[in-house]
Amino acid sequence: MKRKNKFYLPFQLIVIMSCVIILGVFFYLSDNRGNIGNSNREVRGTSIITDRNDSKNIELPKQGEKSQTGSLQLTVNEKAEIKNTANRVQVASTAPNSALTGILPSLVSGQIANLVYPTCDQLTLNFVAEPTDGAAPLTVSFRLVYTMTGFGPNDMPNIKNITWYISSPSGGRPGSTGFQWQYQVEQQYDPRVTPEQQVFVIGGQGSQYFQTGGRYTIGMRIRLEDPTNPGDYRYCPDPLIYKEDYIIVRQESQIPQASFEAKDLITNGMGLVPLNDWVPLFYFNMKYNPDQPAPRTLTQLNYSLYDNAGILKPEDILEFGLFADSGPEGKPDGVLDFKYDGRFVYISGTPNAFYIQPGTPMLNWDRYGFPYEMPNNNGDFSRDLNYNLNFTMNPDSSSYDPTDPFAAVNPRNNPPTELFPFVKVKNLNPDSSANDGVDTTEGILRQWVIAGPDPGYGYIVAVRLTYNWKNGNNMALRVNRARMQPYSGPNLSTIVSNVPFPFWNYGVGSFPTQSSGGPVDSYSPNFYQGDIVDDGNSYTAHFNIYDITGDTIFGYRPGEDCNLSSWPFFMYTPVAEHTRPRWDISNTLIEAVTVEIMDLRHIWPMDAWIPVIGINAHGDPSAQIWEVNLILTDIGGDPFGPPGNGGFNPNYALE
Structure with a gap:
């Protein structure tokens, strides 16, 4: 019969006590987790702090209450400066998504847009329209363009609306005899949204604008509101800016048509060389x-x-x-x-x-x-x-x-x-x-x-x-x-x-357009319906220069050998007197295999064509090589001496 280990019972006691402690900790954390969850739900049901410098709240419906999408508002401290994560806005809510998206225009490029009240001198105003020439009834898209000086990159002018002025079909310059503004159209403007995203469309089928052929002068003026004093307005510029005879409306029969046709001229696979014609x-x-x-x-x-x-x-x-x-x-x-x-x-x-x-x-x-x-x-x-x-x-x-x-x-x-x-x-x-x-x-x-x-x-x-x-x-x-x-x-x-x-x-x-919005002129391919010229043809580069003055067992083989510069002409010959190895002399072995490596030179006849380099260049069949630059060395000549002092003078030795 085996004897029990004397440490067995204390070990069991330690294990049991450890399990009890672990279970106690688990139940304690579970209870606190529930309290934290209730706290979070309570915060989400009451208010959200949006800025630590100037705390303002969003009142959201509590659980069990009906939420109204239009009642969600976010007010931020517009003077806050985003320097670190402490001032960032994080929102958690049980409100519908449609309600939360109402706060998005207030956030520009991930930061808080600061609305300002510039003077007219601090604004450079302009506008563009597209199209500016076309058949009646013409639909025209207008867009504000501005730059502002004296403010920061996150400052935006508090523009509330834009007034567009449209002249009579006779156009002309404001102030001249017979000129009149026939229409005045108001555009509601969101100052926190960039001008590129606020295109204002005037005219078209069923509209009273741009229905008659003629030249229309267009004017524009904006209205600014002081964000710190609502109800205080400023109009810029004063007087308004205008573009004389800016919009041209034609009857369909008045617009003659031209055509544009394009095609690819690349010869597919044709090779080009550097500095080609x-x-x-x-x-x-x-x-x-x-x-x-x-x-x-x-x-x-x-x-x-x-x-x-x-x-x-x-x-x-x-x-x-x-x-x-x-x-x-x-x-x-x-x-x-x-x-x-x-x-x-x-x-x-x-x-x-x-x-x-x-x-x-x-x-x-x-x-x-x-x-x-x-x-x-x-x-x-x-x-x-x-x-x-x-x-x-x-x-x-x-x-x-x-x-x-x-x-x-x-x-x-x-x-x-x-x-x-x-x-x-x-x-x-x-x-x-x-x-x-x-x-x-x-x-x-x-x-x-x-x-x-x-x-x-x-x-x-x-x-x-x-x-x-x-x-x-x-x-x-x-x-x-x-x-x-x-x-x-x-x-x-x-x-x-x-x-x-x-x-x-x-x-x-x-740019002349039809009443449907398409161009008056014809284009082939039709770029204005997404077509382009892309035939997939391409020029390539196939050119190599080969040294064919070397030699192999078989000589130079066109199409197989690329460069023979590493195969010079030479002959291996043993020494004239063979030596029997002598093991008592240390240098005898070296002496026994000493040889002479002799460079060979071709003897070229005069007035004969001698192959020097090979050129592989694929190009236009009508184009020929115009110029080749070579450097020839006068072996043994003094580089500081007169030309040809080593026996080779290219001025006389070459044609």
Whole structure:
């Protein structure tokens, strides 16, 4: 019979006491957890502290009571400064979601928006509309644009409403004879929501606005309320701001139609080499019926370059060029041919006639789109492979508005203007439009990209590459959007000799739209229904340089050997006198295998072709290698001596 361990009973006692203690702690925590839960439910049923500096409450219904969605309000300390997590607002409630969403407009970018009461001098006000030209009945979307000085980034002007003023269909300038404001439309405005999200729509079918053809002047004024003294209002600006003849409404039959057609010109798989000559990317044509003239200028051309591997960079691009397209028959053929394609040159003595001078592009822009790239709404320019170009409005002009880059530009009697000159001028100042007259150095060159009577004016966008273009690269194309707008201007013959050249006499109309909202002009592909040019064709990079002066057992084999520079000509021969190994002399073994390595040299006959390098380059069949740069070494020559002192002088030894 086994004897029990003397420690067995005390051990059992310790285990039992431990279990009792654990159970006691468990029941104690469970009871406190229930109290904490009741406390939380009680807090959620009464009030929420939103700011520790100035505590204000949200009165929410208690459990069992009916909640009213419209009664939920959140009041915050608008003077609070968000510096750390202590001032952040956290809300927990049993109220419906629809009630909680009522507080969201008060929170801007995750912070508390502070409503302020600026003076009119502290606000720079503007407005934009889209569209500004179209068929009756026209629906127009208006939007406020403003900047404010003297306040912080989270401060927002306490704008309560916007008043829009619409003139009679005869338009004109306020204050002039016969002018009248026909309508006054009020827009309720939420000061805590950004202007971009508060578009106000006026007009359309069944409305009393923009139903009749004509030119409408639009005015605007805002009303501010003092957030610290409700009922105290201020109107800005005083007098109101306006845009003369801003909205043009036409009858359907009054709008002539033009057309835009684009197509890809990339030869799929064709190889390009660094610093290549011009190769085409895409072609487009702009035309109208000569019996129904519809003059148009190109105000937007948006295209992108891309590759599937993400290797392509703007640094691979040297420049882009726009060629006026013509063929052997004197009309566009969609083929880049330097014998016919080039730039438009004015024919002196004619009203507005031009001919195509072949060989040189009419416009150039760099790898980032300068000088035609449009900035974003903040005035910033992108530096990528997406190009958003405007060949009519000059983004460098102080009159250019990046928030409304396609706004109509009325002809003016005096500078400045945000337009590019219709023809090339000398010493242009973009801000003042000052210039030294037409540049006639290479002829009078047209700068605008415009439509022509059927068969129209064709254009080809081409590209040249830099030395960064690498073997294995590829480049494909998308044309994303194009925009044509009407334009007007005097006969060139009447102003071509003026100094300065008065290109501010030219004007650009608004983008013409139908009553349905679609464009009046036709586009192929239809960019305004989401179609783009993307055929999947791509240029590639296939070029290699090989050293074929080496040697193998088989000699150089084209297509199999890439580079033989590591296979020099040599011969291995043993020493003339063989030595029997002697183990009593330490260096005998080395002496026994000593050999001579002798470099061999070819003896080349005079006036014979000698292979030196191999070049593998795939490109346009019509393009040939124009220049090859080689460095040849005069072996044994003194680098500081006269040429050829080592026996080889390339000036005489090579043709």
